[in-house]
Amino acid sequence: MTLSVIILAAGKGTRMNSRLPKVLQPLAGQPLLAHVFKQANTLNAERVIGVIGHGSAYVKQQFADQAVTWIEQTEQLGTGHAVQVTLPALPTSGQSLILYGDVPLIRAQTLQQLQAAATGGIAMMTLTVADPTGYGRIVRQDDKIQRIVEHKDASEQQRQITEINTGIYCVDNACLHRWLPNLSNNNAQGEYYLTDIVEMAVADGLNIGSVQPEYEFEVEGVNDRLQLATLERRYQAYQAEQLLKAGVTLTDPARFDLRGTLTTGQDVRIDVNVIIEGDCHLGDGVQIGAGCMLNNVRIGADTVILPYSILDGAVVGANAHIGPFARLRPGAELADQVHVGNFVEVKNSQLGQGSKANHLTYIGDAIIGSGSNIGAGTITCNYDGVNKHKTIIGDKAFIGSNSSLVAPLHIGHGATVGAGSVVTKDVPDTTLAVARGQQRNVENYQRPIKNPN
DSSP states (O other), rough: OEEEEEEEEEEOGGOOOOOSSSSSSTTTTEEHHHHHHHHHHHOOSSSSEEEOOOOOOHHHHHHTOOEEEEEEOOOOOHHHHHHHHHGSSSSSEEEEEEEEETTTTTTTTHHHHHHGGGGGGGGEEEEEEOTTTTHHHEEEEEEEEEEOGGGGGGGTTTOOOEEEEEEEEEEHHHHHHHHGGGGOOOOOOOOOTTTHHHHHHHHTTTOEEEEOOOOGGOOOOSSSSHHHHHHHHHHHHHHHHHHTTTOOOSSSSGEEEEEEEEEEEEEEETTTTEEEEEEEETTTTOOEEOEEEEEEEEOOTTTOTTTTTTSSOEEEOTEEESSSOOOOOOOOOTTTTTTEEEEEEEEEEEEEOOOEEEEEEEEEEEEEEETTTEEOEEEEOOSSSSSSSOOOOOTTEEEEEEEEESSSEOOTTTOEEEEOOOSSSBTTTTTTTOOOOOOOOOOOOOOOOOOOO
16 A cells, blocks of 8 residues: 655644744754654655745755655644645545644654554554643543543543544545544634544444553653753764664763764774764774764774764775864764874875874865874965865875875875975975974073063
8 A cells, every 4th residue: 555644744833932933943953854754765765745834935945855745734723634644645545644843753664554553544543641730631532532522621531541642644645535534623722622632433334443652752842942852862862872772882871972873893992971963883893982073973993983074975995093072073084094193184185095184274176195204383285275185195105293284295105204304295205304494592582571561
């Protein structure tokens, strides 16, 4: 049976007190709505329909690359109305999952279970909680769902029910086309409630399936920043739990943030306050020091990243040694056994096997061979104010401390640059280049004396 996914994302989110629509608020580094789209894409839905309203232009712009049919709900007249407006774009056959842009963490496997439970034409996600106050109760008879009773309308006996409605459904499209036009807004709020389809299903003699999620956070919604922060921590705890089960050592799981995807080899160790974003891979035996930030990186086996280093869009080989306080920017490609030390920045450059830049150095738009040493304070002067230029350094070269290499420049294999040199011309293989002013000593020099006044 073909699957459509309807995502209700029209709410303003007044309690967020933000210029951003609620569904664009970030959770684990991604907008709330992005998490829902990710699960829809995982399910290979034939059609994804997004119902938007407040800030619709911003929402569309944010997800310009997403395959989605946008439907604007110009008036917010309840959840039932929000699904009603999708009917012109909704196929008459197949199933639809009804999800919410501010309920971001429902897992694909949970939604697949909900699909499987909808054999009678409709299934709903429910949750059993210790304190159901304020939630709609699931009323059953002989274990069959009969209706949903809102808390304010429930009797004292019904208020003892701990199974609640989450608002997430899987429904045959034919049923939606039959039921939704018949919704009524004859209630205190003057709104069209999606929950009314439950009684319509019962009236049609359908057996309503139900599924409960494995994790409560899967059906938790976000209405304000306190709920957003709380859900963030619960999700981070879940992600840490999955990594621990996979064999990763987290020094303190409560002080770890994963804002993307992470794959690891065996015996990976991650210290406290590490933030991982984008798509990252850590090979066997990799060690990540405290306070590091990694974004879209691949790190080879047994490499050590020392504390407070920032790696962004970099590839690092095996047995390398990075940091502390190092920065690898996009395009940095470090081979095996490379050393990049404290306060060294590498951008759009390749460092060959075993090469070292251990202190206070900027390497930009450079290709460095294997076994070369870049002294402290060295700068590749790659930018002339208009264009970037390349510096090429051969194998086993030695660049003395505090040197400025003015690109475009080629320094040959085995070449040496004397400390403090400003090199503007190519240096042939095995050649020493010294480019600095001649030292002059002034005898009996008197330092200026500070005026006491």
